[in-house]
Amino acid sequence: MRTKVFSMLIFCSLAIANSFAANRYWVGGAAANWADATSWSESSGGTSGATAPTTGDDVIFDNGAPTVTIGANVSVNSITFSSSNVIMVGGNTITTSSMTVDNSQVSIRNNVDIVSALTFTGAAPSIKHSGLSSAAIYRFQLGKGGAFSLTGNSTSNYFDTSGNSSFRYNTTTDLTVFFKPTLTSSIAGMNVDKGLITIGNSIAVVRLTLSALNNQELILAPNVTLTVNSGGNSTLTATAGGGVVNASATGCKFVLKAQSTSILDGTKRIFKTGTVINHLEFSSATYTFVLFEPITVRKLTLTNGTINNSTNSITIAEGGSVVTGSGTTSAAVIAGLPGIPADVVATAGNGQASVAFTVPTGDGGAAIIDYTVTPYIGEIAGTPIVATSSPVEITDLTNGTEYTFKVKARNSVGSGATSVASNAVTPSIGTSLNPVNDKNSFVSVVNNSLTINHNSNVSANYSIHILQLNGQIAFAKSVPMAAGSNTIKIDINSLASGVYLVQLQDGANTLVTRKFIKK
DSSP: OHHHHHHHHHHHHHHHHHHHOOEEEEOOOSEEETTOGGGEESSTTOOSOOOOOOTTOEEEEOSSOOEEEOOSOEEOSEEEEESOEEEEEOOSEEEEEEEEEESOEEEEESSEEEEEEEEEESSSOEEEEEOSOTTSOEEEEEEEEEOOOEESOSSSSEEEEOTTEEEEEEESSOEEEOBOSSOSSOBSEEEEEESEEEEOSOEEESOEEEOSSTTOEEEEOTTOEEEEOTTOOOBOBOSTTOSEEEOOSTTOEEEEOOOOHHHHSSSSBOBOTTOEEEEEEEEEEEEEEEOSSOEEEEEEEEEEEEEEOSSSOEEEEEEEEEEESSOEESSOOBOOOOOOOEEEEEEEOSSOEEEEEEOOSOOTTSOOOEEEEEEEETTEEOOOEEESSSSEEEOSOOTTOOBEEEEEEEOSSOBOOOOOOOOOBOOOTTOOOSOOOOTTEEEEEETTEEEEEEEESSOEEEEEEEEETTSOEEEEEEEEEOSEEEEEEEEOTTSOSEEEEEEEEOSSOEEEEEEEEEO
């Protein structure tokens, strides 16, 4: 009996609570206070005088561009911004089950914590956070320590900011966050207190704060650059597994320009231990960057200043590189193996072949000494040839036998990984690597257009390669040719002025190798 009475009390309590829940529409005009009853209506554009929203109410901003003053913490069931431009001033914490920004721009000023699910919908919605004074940094916190879902955030739907605002992430949910693609100034602060936060597009900050709590990461998405500019006092941690930057994604870059010893003095970690930093650039005319621990980098750019690695090493990853401006390091950088040659193209001759390739994008931090080119009959390797540049002439091949070729580079550390196999070619008596006067093929250049006139004996797909004189491939294309006369035009406007080779090959016979001049 008691259980039944208790259940009835709970049901009645919920019913009473729900009976007071209501929709509240903003009708307060251009500037008004959240707490004023005259600011709210029970219907869209309706009569003012409804009570101010409270816990359980659904709040809708669906017209105009009001400035809303919030004098205290706000707790409602939901907030929807629909086709409006709202400025919210003041307030400490906004707690809702959901916040939707639909075809609207919302400007939030002063310190605000959002405890809510957040959804962007419609055309170009955004949330802009800015402080009321340029003398202080204002906090905009997502999650406040709990689960937080973020939907629709992208390069089109984003967070915006002025220079004196700080974005703070404190959530158990992993987030990917996008900011306005072009920011007029640096975000003042980027804080990670809790969660794995991925930055979806390139941004700049003047202060980076990473919590000492375990396993918190600020992750750079592929091709994203995070720049830490001068003027801020960053807060990092020495705690193993504590807050770190994960800059290992392809194409991402971490640029450190900080003018504060708090991030450079070697007593705090920056990067996630055990990962390879894709690209680290250091530029500081004032301070030396002292490494907290050894790091491995794919690309190291020393624009300005000094990195002190006399205690902790900098290792260049395989295929990595070092770019030096006026910057330097206090100790030698440990080189890695060179990268992999690319675009390997073979051209058959009479008992020989010419193998052209593109040099690796990274030398591993030590100059490439030479290249090894190995011929293959099927999977069986032949005698390798060592050369210092491309193209490489391979002789003593057997006419009528099909070959492919693989290339690897060597520096002072050793040989890097081997390239993928070239195209297959078959040397024969009828092939020639020499640019002889072949009456069947002519090339000419008129108005940045390369014209190839070719009289083919057979119908086949031909490979056309335009090579620099050092053997690097500037253009490659496969075209069908019919037996008889053919005319092919290629736009070479993008090529730099100079002398080039053009090679035509039908897979078995090299029909022509000719030079032309691009003016």
